[in-house]
Amino acid sequence: MAFISSGYDPEKPMENRITDIGPRKYDKFYPPVIAKNKGKWLYHEILEPGVLVHVSETGDEVYTVRVGGARFMSVSLIREICDIADKHCEGYVRWTTRNNVEFMVDGKDKVKPLIDDLESRKFNGGSNKFPVGGTGAGITNIIHTQGWIHCHTPATDASGPVKATMDVLYDDFKDMRLPAQLRVSLACCLNMCGAVHCSDIAMLGYHRKPPLIDHEYLDKMCEIPLAIASCPTAAIKPKKVEFDGKTLNSVEVNNSRCMFCGNCYTMCPCLPLADGPGDGIVLMVGGKVSNSRTAPKFSKVAVAFLPNTAPRWPETTDAIKKIVEVYATDARKYERLGEWAERIGWERFFEKCELEFTHHLIDDFRDPAYYTWRQTTNFKF
Amino acid sequence: MAFISSGYDPEKPMENRITDIGPRKYDKFYPPVIAKNKGKWLYHEILEPGVLVHVSETGDEVYTVRVGGARFMSVSLIREICDIADKHCEGYVRWTTRNNVEFMVDGKDKVKPLIDDLESRKFNGGSNKFPVGGTGAGITNIIHTQGWIHCHTPATDASGPVKATMDVLYDDFKDMRLPAQLRVSLACCLNMCGAVHCSDIAMLGYHRKPPLIDHEYLDKMCEIPLAIASCPTAAIKPKKVEFDGKTLNSVEVNNSRCMFCGNCYTMCPCLPLADGPGDGIVLMVGGKVSNSRTAPKFSKVAVAFLPNTAPRWPETTDAIKKIVEVYATDARKYERLGEWAERIGWERFFEKCELEFTHHLIDDFRDPAYYTWRQTTNFKF
Amino acid sequence: MTKHKTPLLDELESGPWPSFVSDMKQEAEARAKNVNNVEYQIPVDVVEDLMGVLELSFAEGETHWKHGGIVGVFGYGGGVIGRYCDQPQKFPGVAHFHTMRVNQPAGKFYKTDYLRQLCDLWDFRGSGLTNMHGSTGDIILLGTTTPQLEEIFYELTHNMNQDLGGSGSNLRTPSDCIGQARCEWACYDTQDLCYQLTLDYQDELHRPAFPYKFKFKFDGCPNCCVASIARADMAFVGTWKDEIRIDQEAVKAYVGGELKPNGNAHAGRDWGKFDIEKEVINLCPTECMRYENGKLEINNRECTRCMHCINVMPRALRPGSQTGCSILVGAKAPILDGAQMGSLLVPFVEVNKESGYEEIKDVIEPIWDWWMEEGKNRERLGELMKRRGFQQLLEATGIEPMPQHVSEPRHNPYIFWKEEEVEGGFDRDINEFRKRHQR
Amino acid sequence: MTKHKTPLLDELESGPWPSFVSDMKQEAEARAKNVNNVEYQIPVDVVEDLMGVLELSFAEGETHWKHGGIVGVFGYGGGVIGRYCDQPQKFPGVAHFHTMRVNQPAGKFYKTDYLRQLCDLWDFRGSGLTNMHGSTGDIILLGTTTPQLEEIFYELTHNMNQDLGGSGSNLRTPSDCIGQARCEWACYDTQDLCYQLTLDYQDELHRPAFPYKFKFKFDGCPNCCVASIARADMAFVGTWKDEIRIDQEAVKAYVGGELKPNGNAHAGRDWGKFDIEKEVINLCPTECMRYENGKLEINNRECTRCMHCINVMPRALRPGSQTGCSILVGAKAPILDGAQMGSLLVPFVEVNKESGYEEIKDVIEPIWDWWMEEGKNRERLGELMKRRGFQQLLEATGIEPMPQHVSEPRHNPYIFWKEEEVEGGFDRDINEFRKRHQR
């Protein structure tokens, strides 16, 4: 493979350089019906799971077919999406904020051929390429992060558990039988790039062992004061260690103060946390983002630890499935998972979902923890 | 005045010493109708403000006449209470948890003579000695503390503002027109001996100036390390000062970190906070203690500062009166003040009560402050 | 009577509410007259001087009392609050002005002979001024001199069979609501539990061995008439396990208007006809009530025993009969870290007179052990709980974690795993790791 | 295709949900075949090696990626995430595996010619693997080598008129909900505001001058479809000031059953006949709605614009016409101090295209100034707000405090008074004090 230059000259990096041009302008990519009716939409309706119609005050309509899929996507697959868009949608397509793909057509008659085309496409392994769904009171795509595919800090994978979970929740991607929308997210470490902190159900990768210390290299590869300062619980202290007859500057970790956040590892590669049996998933529930009815809510920890049982994470998907089913049966129409749990009380949530309440679920992080304890005699037996 | 010994011999303190005998046993002081019906009460009714009847499964009834008054009380007044109890109540009387006095009789016919007697008694200055009231959906006695009568840390008086406030709220002591019970409390400093942190309306004495430093005596009268450690915001540091040609150990206070809590003064008398114009009252609202309907709530700061305008604290009593009147008009039956404010929203509370919202009312104390900011787009204009 | 001019105080003599100023004046006068020829053991003009100090404070807006210093009675670490005036020359009568805390009887019932005896003692050896009562619950005898303290203690114990209450770093005087003595809702005998624990813990009450103060309060039901949940390191709040007892006839009588709701507590205004839907069913926080075809139904499993419905219809509804108490811990005033409400530790425990309340002491004592072991100087139980976490309290008391302990599970994932909980433990070999993961 | 055995990954090929493993395999195959004779600039078997690494992680439960190190394009402080494999000998194709963040168009609309151009470029100079999209919003080009970075940047900017997005301590790629482009509820043009601010703040986006990352997100209404309130240092959420527009005929049609509630979002189950009382009136959090005599009334003054009623009856109700946005600040993920939701700073501001969004920039820039001045290294805006208090943010932005800023006023009384607010100031003379108060 010979190096082919783009025209860039490393000797004169500033020559012809174009910078600060930003993204392409949005309206260059609007399908005509969108360009024409922007700001004029009157209402929408979900015709069937995954299929929306929006009606404009001009009388125009746009039909949207939403398909799910992995946001981890090859150029081959993107090209296939382009083929479909070219064939049915005048060459336009969009992605949603949850990584679904939306194909839009401007007439009802164009919907069925589009859907038929989409649903006919399968991967060699047998799975659907473009399942239609993800609207309304159902389950849409899982927001997630890099996991073992690209990041250095994950405590679980992303694409793997997401595929396993969506397989289990597939029927609800294709249906709208739930009391309200239910949003599932995954973040592979508690940097929470997936922003799972406000999801109805969230999988969060979590370490459970303090960092290993690579004394031999630490002082060479890290700024010791930065590593020490990075620890939110002040668990790290400087320490001299004997190594191969030499005295090296290094650090020590007070294990009992460590909450496995990994912030030290972000600052210093000689403090790795990854550990096969130690790492796994924290299951959180009851968050929401919308302001509808109630203010946005944080997700709460419902299961402190589930193991990384690759490739299908059955413990995790079982727990999620169970929660979804109980919620589906027990909650009221329009009630988000967190609203339901609060109405029936968390004691009932754990009982109904048959989840064990362990000491890990009691907040002990800083002052606000106190406000999550029960400060009333009002409880259910 | 000659010293008269009780029999105690300071040379032999242990001789004949009686200790650890505790209080008198409660049942020795029960009126007969109470002793007989204890645990058998079926229901109660408020016959008129200040007058309760409790009915027992034995068919017995006890009539209680509750009178308000200053808990700061002379032995002359207590003797007068005893006279009344002897005359009407077989020599029994009790105090409530809010410092009202309760006279109990075992027959309805005994009520009116008792009330007539009570209400006929006035102090020389003209005020009532034994006003009947304080029950039901009204205002009862104010829980309070020592103030300028006995304590060394107050930022306001207790008995003074309480008398002034009860004069203003007197009609509601004698009536039951409010949506629910309304509890007023006062604590003269934020040690909060009055436990005003959960009252519908609370007056709290508050300093607004950092401690003065009595360098000349500080090292003699205080343990400097204890004084330093006492400060919750770490505003105090050790300092050497020049005094009269000598170098003395003392402390300095970082004024901008001081929140005027007075904890340093509790530990060290050379750090006094009292300051005429600086000191005054913080008005707090919306707390409750009962678990009825909603969990207990803390009171919230509604007015950051009201001056100590002795003898009648008109700014304070005006603000309280205003809040009570608006609450009386606007709240629903059974709704405690805090429940009302939460239902209508605090923005409406301030508007309706015509109170200014100042920056002081925004929490900035430690991590939990964050949770009191508005984390939703749901607000009223 | 005119030792000091008190123009500001005098203005507090008017108005309908009982005037403490008038009361002081009457007491000052009584002492001056001394019709019974009492041999006052402290200055006869103590009340006048107190008025003088107070007038000065009214004028300046500043207190004139100094730090207490350590005064007390032999062998006790509490019960007396020392107090000195910072202008003793002007007000010699109150130069020393210590208070004594007398342990009130549970329920605050009195017989007048007892009260008169107390008045006589305090007239003789103190200022004749009191607080009935202090906010912890004690009878407060306000103002005497140091030499009188032992004398008063001697007479209290020898003549009145009466002990002092608490102050300092020890158990404080426990107090209670009126409970079964006169209230239909009390789920246990608050007076007896209060009295018995006070007696059993006399040593803790009088001899400071704790990091800081510790308070017990006893409420017969969740209405919390002694505010235990807000003011006690340990709050004992009556509750029940079984079903709310319903008298359907009485329900109908409320609906029909024959019975006045809330024991007539709203009589001061015309609120219109009683509406059971609006006033009871819809205000039930758990939505566990129904009123259909003239019948009230409660789904007791979902009821959180908040008392609202019972409060509103006292003749129709009563707490269940399988009663006991919930224990909440850690309430305190705001110094230093913000106020704390009590947190539920024991959802339900029997209140068992026969066992000498052993089940309850089995909760109290491990808490004290933990707090005495772990608590810093001047650290309240609630602060220790905040600092060390609720989990440690559970471990110390041997109580299993349960969802009833929280209003919601943690929303941060910062879980402190213990080494023994994690497969393979914490000790690993970096070289083994580096075989899998090169630098 | 069989460079590495992937038995674990293979199990993820089954099941209905699109399999990323199958997609990788198809891409690996396409690269191996190379029907278009692309002169791949990075190893042809990059996808196979990635599968190999991933299989190893599946087997061990540990990642095999190392810290990034500083790679990027000249003059930019972000847009590239460096990544190296910790088993480069086993997986040379991914020994370097950097990602590039390409700034997505607002609204994430695309024309296929653009996408194909991007695919060609990434096929040629990268792994052919992407994320559509990253959770901040960028197009993520996953995996290339260091020498390719400048080449890709050059081709992006010269041939595609396309810039990189953000990473590092700077403004991150802003993103938005679909808004007015296809949503009837959008209260302002999210795409235009997103685009315009992205352009106007290119310098902040590419050249790290901030203490840490900073995110903008734009939601057209309080439904928050781009989750701005939970994920952006500054969230711009559409809202309105006037009245919800009601079409009474359509209301009747909902009540009558001709229109399906919630745009048919609940069609998957038979929830029974639509009940306006139960489904709308009683769920309105402010209780400001009434349905009487076939007419819906809203007391708009009490409405908090939560969207519920509009969501349920989209054909009958519409947001008002005096629209603008609320600005909430400080949302962030949990590291280090716990997650934060955005806090309301500006209840309402006009979103004014004509002025070039000056009113909005007048809020943004003072916040940045304050944060750059006061923020510590790696301190998010939300953390600074927590550390310094909401008051300081108000001062920095010149915004008056108002009750809308809080969900409730403080319950602790620990007010930090400023010297200038207090009569007489803080400086006093101890000797003067001692004249009033002796030691």
Ligand code: SRM
């Ligand atoms: C396409 C998309 C916007 C975009 O720019 O891409 C979108 C589009 C719509 N949203 Fe959304 N929402 C989209 C992400 C979100 C998110 C963000 C998220 O999940 O990460 C939220 C906040 C979720 C949360 O609260 O946790 C969101 C909360 C809502 C709500 C509030 C529902 C509630 O009761 O809490 C509505 C109103 C409703 O559904 O009744 C809504 C309603 C709608 C409507 C009906 C708006 C309209 O009139 O067009 C759109 C179709 C809804 C549907 O799919 O059933 N949308 N919507 C996003 C689709 C994501 C996907 O692929 O599934």
Ligand code: SRM
């Ligand atoms: C006498 C006393 C107990 C004692 O041991 O001394 C008492 C007695 C009763 N209380 Fe109480 N409460 C007493 C202090 C309290 C307190 C404590 C306090 O205010 O410091 C509270 C908690 C206040 C709070 O929540 O802030 C209290 C909250 C209640 C409630 C709950 C009301 C609510 O809706 O929140 C009830 C039920 C009701 O009134 O419907 C109640 C009901 C009652 C009943 C009806 C109980 C009964 O059946 O006998 C008694 C007469 C009520 C009345 O006065 O209208 N009692 N009650 C206390 C009288 C104080 C006084 O002198 O005014």
Ligand code: SRM
């Ligand atoms: C007399 C009394 C106020 C009253 O007028 O009723 C009182 C008076 C004092 N309290 Fe108190 N407290 C009194 C009940 C309370 C209560 C209420 C309660 O017990 O229900 C509280 C709030 C509940 C709590 O314990 O948290 C209370 C919280 C404090 C505090 C703050 C403790 C904390 O942990 O936050 C202090 C500060 C201290 O201990 O240094 C304090 C300190 C004091 C001192 C000793 C002042 C000091 O720092 O030396 C006061 C002596 C005043 C004097 O000269 O007479 N006092 N104190 C109350 C005791 C009377 C009695 O025994 O019945």
Ligand code: SRM
């Ligand atoms: C690629 C992406 C995840 C994804 O798969 O989508 C990502 C990936 C990384 N994030 Fe992130 N973050 C990504 C969106 C987010 C989000 C979501 C958002 O922007 O809406 C968050 C939560 C919101 C927030 O900003 O608080 C997020 C919160 C973090 C944090 C925690 C920051 C904090 O203040 O708490 C870190 C840690 C750090 O900065 O050191 C972090 C750090 C990282 C690093 C750079 C790891 C590191 O410490 O060096 C990850 C590089 C992964 C890799 O090798 O590719 N990432 N990160 C997302 C960016 C794609 C894009 O540009 O579109």
Ligand code: SF4
């Ligand atoms: S959540 Fe953590 S592990 Fe996952 S991509 Fe973000 S920083 Fe990496």
Ligand code: SF4
């Ligand atoms: S993982 Fe977090 S808590 Fe543990 S040592 Fe590292 S920085 Fe500190």
Ligand code: SF4
């Ligand atoms: S509240 Fe403060 S000033 Fe008042 S009595 Fe208690 S400690 Fe003294």
Ligand code: SF4
């Ligand atoms: S008053 Fe409080 S905050 Fe101020 S210096 Fe003293 S202890 Fe510190």
Ligand code: SF4
């Ligand atoms: S707390 Fe309950 S039992 Fe005790 S007096 Fe109040 S209402 Fe009665």
Ligand code: SF4
């Ligand atoms: S006690 Fe409270 S929760 Fe229980 S039924 Fe009555 S109102 Fe409902």
Ligand code: SF4
């Ligand atoms: S946030 Fe509001 S305006 Fe934007 S897409 Fe969602 S519903 Fe529409």
Ligand code: SF4
């Ligand atoms: S938007 Fe929300 S608050 Fe306003 S009327 Fe509709 S449901 Fe009620």
